[in-house]
Amino acid sequence: MTVKWGLIGASTIARQFMIDAIRSQPDGEVVAVMSSSAERAGAYARENEISRHYGDLDALLGSDVDAVYISTTNELHLEQTLAAAKAGKHVLCEKPLALTSTDARRMVEACHAAGVVMGTNHHLRNAGAHRAMREAIRDGRIGRPLAARVFHAVYLPEHLQGWRITRPEAGGGVVLDITVHDADTLRFVLGDDPTQIAAVTQSAGMAAGGLEDGVMTAMTFSSGLIAQTHDSFTVKHAGTGFEIHGTEGSLIARDVMTQKPVGSVVLRTPKGEEELSFDREDLYARSLRQFHAAIRGEDQPSATGEDGVWSLAIAEAALEAARTGRTITIDPKLEARA
């Protein structure tokens, strides 16, 4: 069965990665795009060879699409997901799921009640590098993980210097943009959840309107592991990385906090250094493949709606920690479901 996708949002991320990812599936088709401007919808549909376009959400949801990919600005994800669930459409939503974890939980509940699949587009779980690190930890290759460090300070490309640095009401700021990804990647790779977070933010000259464009966090995880993250929109030459240090060895990954299947992972132990090999599949194509499997009832999305609640709860706690100068307890308030 073909999965007919409708795009909610005439966005950059859909144009750069997600339309191709859908089209790379043997059973995936992009049939429509919806924008808040009918004119933009038309132009976007033409540019990307999408046969139908809508300037209205109800029209898209009233059509024969099976699933929607939501990549509008962050304040719109809540209402669009609730409406899609009500219309019986599967939902793959961009991160952050919403502006608050309370709203994100409503989205998860609505999709669950409607019996549709919900996923969060945390692409980094799909990177071969992160899956290789997760496997190495599970296989005990670094012993007991003690500490992790995420380096995700980058320079926001000029074409993305819009709502992210000017519109708090749209969910701008580096914490909702990047820290959510670190949070999800740490949870995925470590197989562990954070319990507490401290943070400091900065406005280094790019973001306006009281928004932060740099942040460092420090977290404690359930196992006792401690982790630090550094995210920025203003750092041009740092490069990205991810390290996990255990009792018996360390995993040192470079250039892996990225949208492309690139980078390296080195395992360092008393025996020396070993470069781990991993697959180089496109991250977004893999996310789509797993989402299609979830629609068929064979698997879960690579990041579920609940994972999106977790990453947002962590980001929310980071913002509160920075605002108050206190260490904040992280609680996604997710009820266990049979």
Ligand code: NDP
């Ligand atoms: P864009 O700024 O490209 O698009 C967001 C919205 O802005 C669109 O839905 C569109 O509204 C509006 N818009 C776009 N172009 C114009 C224009 N020329 N004039 C007026 N409005 C315009 O955002 P991104 O693609 O960067 O991000 C979208 C979402 O995806 C966010 O939630 C973000 O966090 C997430 N994201 C996720 C990534 C990942 O790897 N998982 C990477 C990048 C982003 P309309 O649809 O109404 O036309």
